[in-house]
Amino acid sequence: MFRQFIYSFIRILLVLWVLGFTVSVVNAIVDPLSVPNNRIGVHILEPSEIASAASLVNSSGGDWGYVTIPLRADDRDFDKWSEFFTSATRLHLIPIIRLATFAAGPTWVAPTVLDLVDFANFLAGMPWPVKNRYVILFNEPNHAAEWGGTVSPLQYVNLLIDAHLIFKSRSQDFFLLTSGLDMSAPTNHTSLDALQFYRALTLLQPRWYSFIDGLSVHAYPNPGFASSVNSTSRYGITSFRYETQLLRRLGFPPKPVFITETGRPGSADYFLPALTQIWTDPDVVAVTPFLLFAGAGEFTRFSLLDTSKNPTAAYNSLLNIPKISGSPLLSAVSALRRLSLSGVEINVEIADTQPLRTAGLSGRSKLDPATGMLFIFPDSSRHSFWMQGMNFALDFIWIKGGKIVQITPDVPPPSQTGNVPRQLTPDQPVDQVLEVPAGFTSLYETKVGDVVKIISP
Numbered sequence: 001m002f003r004q005f006i007y008s009f010i011r012i013l014l015v016l017w018v019l020g021f022t023v024s025v026v027n028a029i030v031d032p033l034s035v036p037n038n039r040i041g042v043h044i045l046e047p048s049e050i051a052s053a054a055s056l057v058n059s060s061g062g063d064w065g066y067v068t069i070p071l072r073a074d075d076r077d078f079d080k081w082s083e084f085f086t087s088a089t090r091l092h093l094i095p096i097i098r099l100a101t102f103a104a105g106p107t108w109v110a111p112t113v114l115d116l117v118d119f120a121n122f123l124a125g126m127p128w129p130v131k132n133r134y135v136i137l138f139n140e141p142n143h144a145a146e147w148g149g150t151v152s153p154l155q156y157v158n159l160l161i162d163a164h165l166i167f168k169s170r171s172q173d174f175f176l177l178t179s180g181l182d183m184s185a186p187t188n189h190t191s192l193d194a195l196q197f198y199r200a201l202t203l204l205q206p207r208w209y210s211f212i213d214g215l216s217v218h219a220y221p222n223p224g225f226a227s228s229v230n231s232t233s234r235y236g237i238t239s240f241r242y243e244t245q246l247l248r249r250l251g252f253p254p255k256p257v258f259i260t261e262t263g264r265p266g267s268a269d270y271f272l273p274a275l276t277q278i279w280t281d282p283d284v285v286a287v288t289p290f291l292l293f294a295g296a297g298e299f300t301r302f303s304l305l306d307t308s309k310n311p312t313a314a315y316n317s318l319l320n321i322p323k324i325s326g327s328p329l330l331s332a333v334s335a336l337r338r339l340s341l342s343g344v345e346i347n348v349e350i351a352d353t354q355p356l357r358t359a360g361l362s363g364r365s366k367l368d369p370a371t372g373m374l375f376i377f378p379d380s381s382r383h384s385f386w387m388q389g390m391n392f393a394l395d396f397i398w399i400k401g402g403k404i405v406q407i408t409p410d411v412p413p414p415s416q417t418g419n420v421p422r423q424l425t426p427d428q429p430v431d432q433v434l435e436v437p438a439g440f441t442s443l444y445e446t447k448v449g450d451v452v453k454i455i456s457p
Contacts, residue, residue, distance in 0.1 A: 030131050030329045032256055032285045038326035040275070040318070041066025041096070041288035042304070043261060047084035053292055054091035056304070056315065062323025068096040068136075068260045068288040073115055076122045078363055086349070089129035094328060096177070096260060096288065097123065098136040098216075110148030110155065111138055113162045120163075124170035125359045127349055130328040132175040136216045136260060137163050140182045142197040144190045151192045153200035157208045160201075164211035173331075176211070180218040180260055183239040195234075195246050202250050209247065214256040214285070217243060221264050229264075229273050237262060237274055241281070257283050261290040265301035268313030275321055289318065339374060339434075340453045341397075341404070342446040348434070352376040361435060362389030372436040374454075380429040387413055387421040393438035397446065398426040404450045405430060410438045 040057050044050070044067055057065030067088070071081070088095050099119055101109040123135065140146045141156045160178070167174040181198075185191035192200070201208050217240035221227040227236050234242040240257060248254070259279065264270040271289065279287055294303035304315040311319070339348045348371065351357045357375050361367060377383055380400060387394075390413040398406040406426050414421045426433075434452065 032132060032328070033283070035329065036324060036327040037285065038062045038065045038324050039284060039286050040321065040323050041068060041094075041286050042292045042318075043068040043288045043290040044292045045070065045294075047080055047087075049292055050084055050087050050093065051091060052305075054093050056292065056319055058092060058323070059319050060321060060323050061325065064092045064094055064130075064326030064328055065323070066094045066096055066286040066288050068098060070098045070100045070139075071119070071123075072100045072102055073109075073111075073118065074102045076118070078122075078125070079365055081122075081126060082364070085126045085128055089127065089331075092129075092326075094130050094132075094134070094286075094326075095128070096134040096136060096216075096258065096286065098260070099138050101138075107145045107149045108139075108147070110150075110152075111159065113159075113166070116159070116163050116166045120166045120170045120174075123167075123174075125356075125363075128173070128331045131173050131331050132328070133171065133173045134175045134177060134214075134258070135167065136177045136179060136258075137212075138179045140185075140218070141179050142181050142185050142192045142194050151190075151197075153192070153197055154204055157201045157205045160208050160211045161205065175213045177214045177216040177258055177260075178212050180216045181243070182218065183242070184220070184222040184235050195242065198243065198246055198250070209250075209252040209255075212255070214258060215240070215243065215247075216258050216260045218261040219259045219279075220262055221270070225264055229270055229278060237278060244283075254283055256285045257281065258285050259287040262287065263289045263291070263302045263314075266314075268317055271314060271317045272321060337374070338455050339372070340451075340455050341434075342441075342444045342450050344370070344444050345455065346370045346372055346436070348372045348374045350374055350376060360385075361394070363391075365391055367392065367394075367435075367437045369437060369440075372434050372440075375433040375435070377431050377433075380431045382425050382427075382429055383433065384423060384425045385433065386423040387411060387417075390414065390421070394435050395438055395441045395446075396424060397434040397436065397441065397452070398428075398430045399432040399434060399452050400428070400430045402452055404446065404448050404452060407441050407446060407448065409441050 040062055042053050042057055044053050053067045101111050142151055144151050163176055167176060181194040183194045185194060187193045187196060219237045219240055221229060221237050222235040229237060232238055275287060291299050291302050293305045293309060294300045296307060304312055306312055337348050337350055339346050351373055361373055393410055393412050396408040396411060397404055405428060408424055411422055
């Protein structure tokens with residue numbers, strides 16, 4: 001009851017914000033089609049599969065392919081997902097994060113504005129590899145089973161508005177995508193025809209389209225996942241064209257299209273013609289077939305790897321399709337870099353914006369040996385730090401002009417200081433601060449005067 005009250009209260013505030021002010025609708029910072037783009041990708045279920053995904057989508061001349069992955073509300077493990085995003089940088093993969101709640105019986109719980117706040121805060125602290133932060137706003141809301149047991153265009157259109165306000169307030173780099181709709185769903189007591197769903201959104205909120213940056217679509221060879229790859233019906237793999245054509249008739253301009261689900265069970269001759277002859281639309285940014293590895297269960301027939309993780313014929317078809325080397329604009333807010341100091345090289349995360357500097361390493365359970373976080377400031381000053389939210393001890397290395405000017409070792413977390421976070425301020429102005437695990441400076445004999453240099457872009 002209390003949670004519902006809070007939800008209603010926040011929704012009222014957001015609605016008043018929308019009605020009381022002119023909402024500045026921000027387009028994506030970077031048009032993904034304005035740069036060389038490797039549109040080949042794959043859908044995975046677990047962050048641990050990211051290396052296997054890279055081997056597939058960056059094959060045959062490819063680089064910077066895409067990977068779609070669901071992030072559930074009950075799986076926001078900071079360390080696990082931070083490692084996923086860091087690996088995406090190292091492996092040259094562009095993440096597309098599909099938000100999800102969790103299953104409750106036969107249906108998925110309908111998301112609320114509180115879920116959006118939690119997701120936005122969590123994802124704002126991740127080290128995204130490229131500037132555009134692609135986020136899909138849930139899955140197939142024209143199915144009751146995907147939306148708490150009911151189909152509600154009203155709830156979904158409200159969610160789009162809320163998501164725009166919440167995510168864009170964290171970072172203008174968030175690139176918000178609509179949920180992929182099931183184009184084969186009929187209108188009955190458990191689902192709503194996808195085109196009718198779009199019309200309902202427009203009737204309820206004529207400006208809904210301005211709150212998103214692109215379209216996530218599902219392009220399966222229906223009916224029955226078995227139609228010809230050349231079918232042009234609204235149920236085939238070009239079904240998204242019926243979506244975009246309707247949107248244009250409703251007065252909406254074109255936006256980038258992401259085919260985030262597709263596949264045909266047991267077919268080795270599907271992807272080559274689909275990717276080279278059919279999905280040639282100039283507005284298609286990415287195609288991420290479902291699914292790299294399903295294991296056992298209902299999705300096994302779509303899996304590109306068999307239950308023993310051996311490549312299927314469909315996998316090999318995707319592997320061998322010629323690809324291009326993408327050149328996306330890399331993230332300016334956080335990325336893994338190689339740093340040289342005291343005769344050693346370490347991997348560091350970069351915190352060079354105020355939100356990233358504020359978040360720092362708080363909330364994490366550990367920092368691996370020979371890693372750290374480098375805080376970069378636009379000016380030299382006696383920048384203050386504190387240990388709020390920290391769970392482990394740190395060494396602080398204070399830097400100015402590429403040289404160490406002060407070291408503060410073994411700073412304990414609040415759990416060791418009576419829950420009162422230690423505050424630290426250097427003795428002189430600095431323009432960078434490096435946080436490393438406690439004991440690092442002693443182990444590597446780090447000293448004042450040592451040169452600190454980023455050696456990888």
